[in-house]
Amino acid sequence: MGPTRKIAVVTGANRGIGFETCRQLARGGMKVILAARDEAKGRVAAQRLRDEGLDVDFARLDVTDGDSVREFARFVRKEYGRVDVLVNNAGVMIDQRGSFLPGMPGVFKTKIETVRETMETNVYGALRVTQALRPLLPETGDGARVINVSSGMGQLSEMNGGYAGYRISKTGLNALTRIFADELKGTAIRVNSICPGWVRTDMGGPKAERTPEQGADTIVWLATMPVAPTGGFFKDRKAIPW
Numbered sequence: 689m690g691p692t693r694k695i696a697v698v699t700g701a702n703r704g705i706g707f708e709t710c711r712q713l714a715r716g717g718m719k720v721i722l723a724a725r726d727e728a729k730g731r732v733a734a735q736r737l738r739d740e741g742l743d744v745d746f747a748r749l750d751v752t753d754g755d756s757v758r759e760f761a762r763f764v765r766k767e768y769g770r771v772d773v774l775v776n777n778a779g780v781m782i783d784q785r786g787s788f789l790p791g792m793p794g795v796f797k798t799k800i801e802t803v804r805e806t807m808e809t810n811v812y813g814a815l816r817v818t819q820a821l822r823p824l825l826p827e828t829g830d831g832a833r834v835i836n837v838s839s840g841m842g843q844l845s846e847m848n849g850g851y852a853g854y855r856i857s858k859t860g861l862n863a864l865t866r867i868f869a870d871e872l873k874g875t876a877i878r879v880n881s882i883c884p885g886w887v888r889t890d891m892g893g894p895k896a897e898r899t900p901e902q903g904a905d906t907i908v909w910l911a912t913m914p915v916a917p918t919g920g921f922f923k924d925r926k927a928i929p930w
């Protein structure tokens with residue numbers, strides 16, 4: 689990327705993979721806006737990174753709330769003027785754990801409300817935020833990078849039972865990646881999905897095999913590589929099937 693200081697936005701960044709992504713982008717020299725829905729948690733998280741000597745600001749953003757998203761976009765436009773990197777990381781997994789195990793109800797008993805609530809954050813949230821920040825993404829020169837934090841659980845090629853709401857939402861997010869990338873053809877805005885692997889966070893749980901550092905790696909790789917692909921799905925810095 690070019691010599692000017694890049695501005696990065698990471699959603700759902702007060703903990704987990706989002707928090708670590710902020711740290712790594714800031715270590716790489718970007719100015720990072722750590723966005724979180726809970727003001728107290730977000731401020732503490734941003735201060736932690738500033739205490740490490742990193743250039744990180746907090747801004748409030750609930751991706752499920754249209755007013756919050758509009759206010760966030762206004763704030764970013766006024767304070768920073770553009771967004772070079774957008775990481776749509778905020779996500780929830782609210783399917784009953786183990787619901788696909790033998791004797792458990794699985795998709796046939798999944799509450800529609802569970803699917804709807806998951807979509808609200810994981811798909812409509814990413815759509816809302818990307819729509820609102822679209823005017824701030826530079827179309828020429830170095831352009832911009834949009835990285836949607838998806839999951840292997842959304843891969844149609846690997847689709848299994850269980851966690852129906854979460855799986856459907858991540859497949860939907862992957863569709864959004866393809867639609868954004870196609871509509872942005874001819875611009876220098878690059879849009880990709882990534883799978884971080886199974887990561888030790890509140891969502892992934894303590895038995896997960898990867899650290900948040902490892903989970904953030906492919907996000908940061910796509911955000912900082914000099915010439916980026918678009919419309920792809922990546923894990924461990926390699927393209928994977930949809």
Ligand SMILES: NC(=O)c1ccc[n+]([C@@H]2O[C@H](COP(=O)([O-])OP(=O)(O)OC[C@H]3O[C@@H](n4cnc5c(N)ncnc54)[C@H](OP(=O)(O)O)[C@@H]3O)[C@@H](O)[C@H]2O)c1
Nearest residue numbers: 700704705725750751777778779839886887889890891892
């Ligand atoms: N961990 C894994 O193994 C794994 C695997 C594949 C994909 N992923 C994906 O990676 C991303 C990050 O997950 P994680 O493992 O770091 O999970 P996490 O520790 O549970 O963090 C999720 C983050 O999203 C935020 N969030 C939830 N709803 C939000 C909303 N409406 N507005 C703004 N922020 C919201 C949470 O904020 P609060 O603190 O306020 O709740 C939290 O900061 C997610 O998209 C997840 O689906 C994770």
